Amino acid sequence: MLDTALTGIARELKFRDPAKARALAQALEKVSREVGREPVSVMHVCGSHEQSIAKFGLRAVLPRTLNVIMGPGCPVCVTDVPEVDEAVVLAQDGIRIATYGDMLKVPGTAQSLADAQAAGARIDVVYSAAEAVELARDATAEVVFFASGFETTAVATAAVVLADPPPNFSVLSAHKYIPPVMEIVAEMPATKVEGFLAAGHAATITGWRIFERFVERHRIPVVVAGFEPLDILAGLVKLVELVRDGTPRVVNMFPRCVTPEGNRNAQEQLWKVFRTVGGQWRGIAHVPNGNLRLRDEFAHVDARKKFRIDVRRLWNHAPSTLTQLCICGDIMAGIASPTQCSLFGKECLPDNPVGACMVSSEGTCRIWHQYGGHPDL
């Protein structure tokens, strides 16, 4: 396994060649200038894209006239307060919660799961849905998997639901579905997004064709891109070309992984287990069809059906003053950047986050705090 992984890493290193990166950065500069107006604003909707852009310092080589906005691409960040509250209430009632590490510090109305844990609740950090099932198998008490993530991670949850989990296992789904939120953001008057960089890993599941209807409806180009520095730069060059030419269409710049139709088997599993419902994304808006919930056939694995979750008892806690100052929503909608938030780097830090964007390693504020955002270096 390790040798395969190492070969894989060696292959990926090809996509970090500085000379090629410089050539792409020059091409991007040229094509951005050719658009003939500024700024040109494009948006990516994936925390992994922001991680890569930040880690490799790409913002320092992006043209000044190109505004690359970080959209609502961090599933942890858009998990809404009531969803966290549901998990907190279950935990307070003595039910064991298994969840991804990033979810622990996401603030709810009164508490985060980390607070509940400090007060004695049993919370287990897991690295996969399968690990949560293992926990349940080794226990007699109820284990609830508080599941977050976009369609990529939802497929993994679907797989364990279909694999006949033990009766003491259930899922509290906070899974989100990306395509609908792109519609919302595209229609936001303040955002003015002229093109989308779509996440390569999500597209390996959905296929790139899924974006065709979106392009037709909004006349905005979509480029599917991978996560290595050269993938991102090449994706941006293509995207700005499409903006320049006024020819909105879908282009797949991640063909080594993404196909037109995607992974049919994974899609079947996903839609067998989940259906889309409308719901609030933290800080963004109510997103029609934006949330993934378990279908009725899986009521026995659905924590919302299995337990009576009454979050009202948390409501006598008014949200803190700091929370009211948090501008995570504007940041995720691409209207504001972290440095415009009065809490950023002061009251709101990775150790003690106020807003969800400072919690996750894919959150915009966390990434900017770590790597300096768009510094003049």
Added chain:
Amino acid sequence: MSATIGTGAAAKEAVVGMKHGAGGRAMRRLIEETLTAGFLDVPVDGIGLAAMDDGAALRVGNRWLVITTDSHVVHPIFFPGGDIGRLAVAGTVNDLAMMGATEPLGLTCAVIMEEGFRRSDLERVQASMRLACQQAGTTIVTGDTKVMGRGELDGIVINTTGVALTDAVIPDAGLKPGDRLILTGTIGDHGIALMARRHGLTFETELLSDVAPINGLIRAALAAAPGNVTAMKDPTRGGVASALHEMAEKSGVGIVIEEPLVPVSPLVRSAAEMLGLDPFHIANEGKALLGVRPDAVDAVLAALVAHPLGAAAAIVGTCTADHAGRVVLDTGLGRRLMAEPEGEPLPRIC
């Protein structure tokens, strides 16, 4: 003194967390706010607690007596490439060397063990300390032994204190704009070797800790260009990133690091990528960062490379007057601030 430690909410009672031992900003703040506050400072032109340097320097006639102390806890105590005994000797010898004192007069050694600790393990640790002392050209001159009840301590804790005389003290705050930065070898080897062992990762070639006394290497570098090494630091806990931030802040200069020039073994690079770790955050136990005046940098580098422990030494960066106190990383693809480790990436590695 602040009412809370670190950034914890005022309502929570302040307690010490693992991050306060991780070598980063949280630890520096805890020390400044509690442990060093209120002590008298050392006489003029010495280096005391307030400097938060690798050790202290006290004037004795026309020379300086350098003193440093270090407690060692590591899990597991025997690891690929070393053990807690070698670590305890190298750690203290290297801290002396980082102050410019490369000829230790002697070390003290205090050992605290848990009831039930194996005698054969103690003998192994002692043999390893003996060998490391030989390599460093020093010896243990006095010691202390305690045993605590089962569960009151995890296995063994070793404290060593070292003393040495030097004609010139090199602080970690002496960088000037224009100075070049040299790394004496590959980074991340110690922390990644321990991490791989703990996670049961095996590689075709074994990952080995770099733990070694490097006073001989530093002596060679200093002799090659007397007076031209402006600052030194060994990037242990918190890795190169923490060391660079501390040097930049204390010296009031900016630092630009050229990532493609930084020596990292391919195995460490791959393992770090797999484990999701940044090699700049990983501990080293046999490496140093040297600030050198630009016209002396070639001579110092040549002296390092000629030494068996410095074969992979490289010039990796430059100090600037711009963005003082900050560390900029040029990735070869772009530029960003170098991230400082938050909390504890690898619990208890040194």
